[in-house]
Every structure is written in C-alpha cells, then in structure tokens.
Amino acid sequence: MIVKVSSSPLKDGRWYEYLIRFVLGGMATVATGVISSRFGASIGGLFLALPAIFCASATLIEKHEQRRKRDAGVNGQRRGQQAAALDAAGASLGSIGMLGFALIFSLLVERYALAAFTAAAAGWCVISVAAWWSRRHVRLSARSGPNRPHFR
C-alpha cells in the first residue's frame, strides 16, 4: 500500500505543540472574520488560503526529525530541513486541491448551499490525491526508465 497510517509520530509530539496549532488555527479563523468585516468579503476570502498554520507544522516536522537524529547520535539539521521541504512539496500539491475547493464552492454555494461544502471538500481530496499520485508516478517513471546508451 502506498499510503500508510502510523501512530508513532504522535509519540514524538508534545502537548504544547498541539495547543500551538489549535491556537494558531483559531486565531487564523478569527483574523479572517475580522478582515472580512473590516475590508469586505473579497479581501477576507484571500485569507482563507493563508498558510498561517503551515509555519508551525513545518517547524514541528523539522524539530521532530532533528530530535530523532540527535537521539541516534547524528546531527539532524539537514535531515530536518529535508523533511520540512517534503512537507512543503506536499502542500504545493494540496494547494492545487484548494484551488479546486474554492472553484467548486463558489460555483455551487448560491444554488446548493450544503452540497457545496460536501462537493468542495470531496473535490479538494480527489484533486490533491490525484496531483500527489501523478507527481509520484512521474518521479518513479523517471527513475526506473530504460538506461539510455551512451554515444561517444
């Protein structure tokens, strides 16, 4: 199976890390509401895609990887950066799904309010996974392609 569920990363987490993400998420939602009421729905809508929580998530991933490497007696700074970069690469594919979410929602909400949420969330999921799978397929194909003969 390509995608796996692992509970071990939860053991690496500290309680205050989850609290930070909860607070940041809450603050981002409040901030979007404040911006919308002060500057209008159009400007406020931009901030629905603000990567406010991403700063905390990427930093936590980097810290966890560094801690794991340090425990193994290795300097994990580079590995930590690489783990955070992988997360960012995944987020870039997720943002294509978010684009789909926004388009589906804005097209449907005025006619089918509740269905718009379900369709947009399903759209995000399908588009994001399809983008991730396509990228993975392309990378694997590039790696396992036939060896080209060397012409001198």
Place this chain on the structure above:
Amino acid sequence: MEYAVRFLIGGLAVSAFALLGDILRPKSFAGLFGAAPSVALATLGISLIQHGSSYAATQGRAMVWGAIALFIYSILVCQLLTRRHWNALPATIAALAAWLFVALGLHLLAGAGT
C-alpha cells in the same frame, strides 16, 4: 461570543487536519494536509449562516487567488529549505511576504471584482 465560536471551530478544524497529516505516511502525502481547507471550512460555514450564500460565494471566489498564492508560497518554502538551506521557521515566515504579494496582486489584477 461570535469570535469565541470562530476561534473554537477554527482551532478544532485545523487540529483535525493537522493530526491527519501527522499520522499519514509518506511525508509528501502528509504534506497535502498542510494545504487543507480547514480555516476555509470553518469560516465559510459561519459566513453562510451569518451573511448568506452570496457573501460566502464572494469569499470562495477570492479564495482562488489565495490558493494560487499558496501554491507559489509552498514552492518557495521548498526551494529555501533545499537550495538555500534555511531552517523551517525563517523560511515559512519570510515566504509569507510572497504569499501576501501574490494574493493581493492577483486580486488587484482581477479588478477586485471577485
């Protein structure tokens, strides 16, 4: 009271998606949840109840520009980490300026009509 509800719903939605991202492997797949519409789901739900579907649709249309900016933001963060060897915190914070610039720029280019 309204902001307390927003805070609670937003915090819960973001935590739920972040938790999913924590337990899924490989890391690049888990990264998809870094761009999950958690804040959007919470905010648009409240907007729909408070202001109606037209207001929520306007927010949804503007979100398109924010999502494009998020795509560029994520690529930029990835480049800063892999090529410039920045740490995650400075890279993700510095790239926020690029997100803001692209999102507002696209919004202005679109004539602020969304």
